[in-house]
Amino acid sequence: MKFLDLAKVYIRSGGGGSGAISFRREKFVEYGGPDGGDGGRGGDVWAEAVDGLNTLIDFRYQQHFFAKSGQPGMGKQRTGRDGDDVVLRVPVGTEILDEDEETVIADLTEVGQRVLLAKGGNGGWGNLHFKTATNQAPRRANPGQEGVERTIWLRLKLIADVGLLGLPNAGKSTFLAATSNARPKIADYPFTTLVPNLGVVGVDDAEFVVADIPGLIEGAHEGRGLGDLFLGHVERCAVLLHLVDATAEDVAQDWRTIIDELEAYGGALADKPRVTVLNKIDALDDEERAEKKAELEAVAGEVMLMSGVSREGVTEVLRTLRAQIGADRLRQRKDEEDTGPWQP
Numbered sequence: 001m002k003f004l005d006l007a008k009v010y011i012r013s014g015g016g017g018s019g020a021i022s023f024r025r026e027k028f029v030e031y032g033g034p035d036g037g038d039g040g041r042g043g044d045v046w047a048e049a050v051d052g053l054n055t056l057i058d059f060r061y062q063q064h065f066f067a068k069s070g071q072p073g074m075g076k077q078r079t080g081r082d083g084d085d086v087v088l089r090v091p092v093g094t095e096i097l098d099e100d101e102e103t104v105i106a107d108l109t110e111v112g113q114r115v116l117l118a119k120g121g122n123g124g125w126g127n128l129h130f131k132t133a134t135n136q137a138p139r140r141a142n143p144g145q146e147g148v149e150r151t152i153w154l155r156l157k158l159i160a161d162v163g164l165l166g167l168p169n170a171g172k173s174t175f176l177a178a179t180s181n182a183r184p185k186i187a188d189y190p191f192t193t194l195v196p197n198l199g200v201v202g203v204d205d206a207e208f209v210v211a212d213i214p215g216l217i218e219g220a221h222e223g224r225g226l227g228d229l230f231l232g233h234v235e236r237c238a239v240l241l242h243l244v245d246a247t248a249e250d251v252a253q254d255w256r257t258i259i260d261e262l263e264a265y266g267g268a269l270a271d272k273p274r275v276t277v278l279n280k281i282d283a284l285d286d287e288e289r290a291e292k293k294a295e296l297e298a299v300a301g302e303v304m305l306m307s308g309v310s311r312e313g314v315t316e317v318l319r320t321l322r323a324q325i326g327a328d329r330l331r332q333r334k335d336e337e338d339t340g341p342w343q344p
């Protein structure tokens with residue numbers, strides 16, 4: 001199976017148009033001077049971070065991006081038309097890497113940020129440019145400069161405030177759907193979420209972005225399951241929301257599995273603030289709730305209770321997240337009429 005947060009792309013800027021060799025031809029003018037125009041410039045290839053995208057899926061269907069060449073120059077001093085630029089529209093948070101997959105060419109972290117990936121070739125000079133005192137009728141012009149061809153990689157790291165963690169089936173997508181504008185796929189089989197979903201969650205007067213990532217399983221950091229590829233996504237989150245399925249056999253063990261993965265992944269992930277939630281409590285009676293809560297608290301410390309389905313406890317969890325995210329990252333909640341739904 002292929003993952004959409006990494007895409008290989010071939011790009012080529014346009015070559016410059018060649019300069020023209022041409023001479024003026026007019027009635028009663030016997031020796032018209034040179035009038036060959038310059039070739040047009042070739043188109044550039046750019047990348048630009050845009051609103052409203054959160055995967056690189058489009059680059060799975062189109063991997064080649066070639067800008068147009070400049071048109072050749074023409075007589076009567078006419079310059080050839082420039083080739084159109086090509087712009088790769090990528091989600092915010094996309095890194096652009098060189099062919100070696102390591103060298104970072106650019107990191108597009110803001111909407112509208114642009115980077116030039118391949119410059120179009122200059123147009124060649126027409127013979128008009130070569131006229132000198134001793135050579136009044138030059139029969140030479142330049143070819144256009146060639147375009148630049150290169151292979152690059154696009155790598156997406158989502159910029160979310162909260163990263164959802166949990167084993168497959170813990171109810172992460174259900175939670176996201178219940179609390180945000182995102183409509184992730186939900187099913188009672190594991191690994192329903194193949195592509196990370198982003199949702200904007202509002203609570204009180206604040207908004208933040210939650211990323212639903214595919215379920216983590218044991219060994220994910222070694223490449224098992226789908227989780228490890230997406231651990232990279234959560235690196236930039238301010239808080240992790242760890243959901244534990246209350247209907248599971250052993251909630252302490254389920255919790256431990258995820259924590260082990262975080263620790264094995266290394267980096268700052270394991271030290272990030274974390275909110276631990278016992279989810280799906282609608283399926284339990286009071287006695288079972290207390291029992292599971294105690295089991296989980298014994299290993300995880302403070303635990304909140306919630307159900308993404310009945311929505312019991314959801315607001316409290318959102319408020320806790322809000323408090324942990326920090327004011328600098330929170331967006332002001334706006335009425336949808338004002339601006340339309342905010343798109344990650």
Ligand SMILES: Nc1nc2c(ncn2[C@@H]2O[C@H](COP(=O)(O)OP(=O)(O)OP(=O)(O)O)[C@@H](O)[C@H]2O)c(=O)[nH]1
Nearest residue numbers: 169170171172173174188190191192193215308309
């Ligand atoms: N009773 C109950 N069931 C829930 C709750 N939340 C989710 N479920 C069910 O649990 C199953 C898995 O839910 P998802 O939201 O797809 O789980 P996930 O964690 O996103 O799973 P992956 O994407 O596979 O990692 C579905 O059948 C849901 O209906 C809840 O609060 N209560």
Ligand SMILES: [Mg+2]
Nearest residue numbers: 172173192193
């Ligand atoms: Mg899911």
